[in-house]
Amino acid sequence: MVLAELGGSITRALHKMNNTTVIDEKALTDCLNEINRALLQSDVRFELIRDMQINIKNIVNLEQLAAGHNKRKIIQQAVFDELCRMLNPGKPSFVPKREKTSVVMFVGLQGSGKTTTCTKYAHCYQKKGWKPALVCADTFRAGAFDQLKQNATKAKIPFYGSYMESDPVKIAVEGVERFKEEDHDLIIVDTSGRHKQEASLFEEMRQLSEATKPDLVIFVMDSSIGQAAFNQAQAFKQIVAVGAVIITKMDGHAKGGGSLSAVAATKSPVIFIGTGEHMDQFEVFEVQPFVSRLLGMGDLSGLIDKIHGVVPMDQQADLVQKLSKGNFTLRIMYEQFQNALKMGPMGELVSMIPGFSSELIPQGHENESSAKLKHYMTMMDSMTNEELDSSNPKLINESRMMRIARGSGRLVREVLELMEVYKRIAKEFSKISRCRNPQDMVKSFPPHLLKQFGGVKGLQDMMGMFGGGR
Numbered sequence: 001m002v003l004a005e006l007g008g009s010i011t012r013a014l015h016k017m018n019n020t021t022v023i024d025e026k027a028l029t030d031c032l033n034e035i036n037r038a039l040l041q042s043d044v045r046f047e048l049i050r051d052m053q054i055n056i057k058n059i060v061n062l063e064q065l066a067a068g069h070n071k072r073k074i075i076q077q078a079v080f081d082e083l084c085r086m087l088n089p090g091k092p093s094f095v096p097k098r099e100k101t102s103v104v105m106f107v108g109l110q111g112s113g114k115t116t117t118c119t120k121y122a123h124c125y126q127k128k129g130w131k132p133a134l135v136c137a138d139t140f141r142a143g144a145f146d147q148l149k150q151n152a153t154k155a156k157i158p159f160y161g162s163y164m165e166s167d168p169v170k171i172a173v174e175g176v177e178r179f180k181e182e183d184h185d186l187i188i189v190d191t192s193g194r195h196k197q198e199a200s201l202f203e204e205m206r207q208l209s210e211a212t213k214p215d216l217v218i219f220v221m222d223s224s225i226g227q228a229a230f231n232q233a234q235a236f237k238q239i240v241a242v243g244a245v246i247i248t249k250m251d252g253h254a255k256g257g258g259s260l261s262a263v264a265a266t267k268s269p270v271i272f273i274g275t276g277e278h279m280d281q282f283e284v285f286e287v288q289p290f291v292s293r294l295l296g297m298g299d300l301s302g303l304i305d306k307i308h309g310v311v312p313m314d315q316q317a318d319l320v321q322k323l324s325k326g327n328f329t330l331r332i333m334y335e336q337f338q339n340a341l342k343m344g345p346m347g348e349l350v351s352m353i354p355g356f357s358s359e360l361i362p363q364g365h366e367n368e369s370s371a372k373l374k375h376y377m378t379m380m381d382s383m384t385n386e387e388l389d390s391s392n393p394k395l396i397n398e399s400r401m402m403r404i405a406r407g408s409g410r411l412v413r414e415v416l417e418l419m420e421v422y423k424r425i426a427k428e429f430s431k432i433s434r435c436r437n438p439q440d441m442v443k444s445f446p447p448h449l450l451k452q453f454g455g456v457k458g459l460q461d462m463m464g465m466f467g468g469g470r
């Protein structure tokens with residue numbers, strides 16, 4: 001079961017319970033069993049699921065909950081918290097600091113996406129003004145150096161490697177020394193992989209780690225490896241001090257549940273996910289927004305991060321202000337659809353819009369989904385300014401709907417559907433803007449964007465102005 005489907009199944013299990021009139025032990029057990037089945041099918045490790053069920057049952061003590069408690073809400077919250085807990089090892093990973101050169105070593109099996117991910121990681125820091133450099137210590141796979149060289153050249157990142165030298169430790173040490181002398185602040189060492197966990201690979205990793213003394217070892221894992229994830233991650237952790245995990249190929253039809261197991265095995269957080277072969281298809285991973293997206297609750301911070309990438313600089317502040325204001329009009333939705341279409345992979349993106357579960361854009365149906373968004377936008381093109389700028393959906397009454405349908409060449413039924421989508425998204429936005437306090441909002445802002453607003457203070461001032469964090 002792929003992650004989008006997992007989110008859908010869990011949400012359905014919770015909704016089903018919503019329709020049950022009495023929430024008793026049986027209803028709770030049925031709901032949890034359904035969630036467990038979905039998690040198992042997504043390759044989440046059995047032990048993790050069992051612990052999750054026990055924890056939820058402990059938290060949601062139906063007998064002790066006095067009448068008047070909203071049991072459904074408590075159960076939903078417990079499921080959300082437990083999924084977050086599974087992904088949260090309890091300690092943050094090492095974060096490179098500008099003042100001192102950091103050495104980061106990448107490990108993982110062959111084909112996990114290590115080399116690609118090294119460059120994505122370097123590129124990500126480079127965009128923030130860092131001076132990263134790449135060292136290719138993979139002498140096992142013919143062509144590994146060429147691949148790194150090609151990627152690094154494309155991203156204009158200095159690299160070091162050798163066609164002649166067969167000792168990966170020697171190359172790594174020379175590369176790290178060279179880049180330290182050249183004042184690079186982030187040195188990334190790409191290591192070799194093997195098709196399977198082998199003693200020779202682990203010995204090489206151990207020697208490389210001893211010789212280069214990395215500040216951080218990142219374990220790169222292909223999201224499609226399923227139940228093997230736990231053992232694989234644990235095997236690496238036993239040899240080198242894995243401090244963070246990056247899950248790749250989250251764009252594919254992978255059973256992403258293995259990522260939960262990797263966190264449990266390495267007791268290290270997932271820090272990024274790879275969502276495609278291209279350099280920019282790389283996202284900072286944050287537990288709560290990820291689980292929100294999984295459960296179709298939307299991820300405003302991820303969306304804002306994406307906005308940074310595509311919306312012209314002079315329009316960014318405006319859009320972020322509108323989002324944080326929580327006054328969600330059809331015009332804002334129109335602009336979001338417009339950006340979503342520009343931003344590419346629909347499933348990935350639309351799932352970030354609150355109220356839009358990833359089920360709405362099923363994998364493999366991205367084209368149909370883009371077409372749908374375009375139809376919605378055509379209908380909105382036939383709206384008046386008054387309609388677009390109002391946040392009162394009742395304004396669009398039957399006769400207005402008929403006019404919009406006529407003007408856009410679409411059916412009245414489709415205008416109705418558009419209004420339903422709008423109402424749902426607007427509801428989610430208002431929930432988020434109501435419940436976020438300024439601290440939470442600040443935390444969820446990507447650092448580069450925060451800087452643009454003049455840091456924490458600037459953002460808080462702005463939010464104060466717009467009534468954010470009520």
Ligand SMILES: Nc1nc2c(ncn2[C@@H]2O[C@H](COP(=O)(O)OP(=O)(O)OP(=O)(O)O)[C@@H](O)[C@H]2O)c(=O)[nH]1
Pocket residue numbers: 108109110111112113114115116117138141144147191192193194248249250251252273274275276277
């Ligand atoms: N779709 C998708 N493909 C990816 C992603 N990350 C890497 N790939 C592809 O996965 C394949 C293997 O990636 P590499 O970077 O060569 O893997 P590696 O782990 O360095 O392999 P070795 O050097 O042999 O150990 C390449 O075709 C990459 O383009 C991702 O996030 N999504």
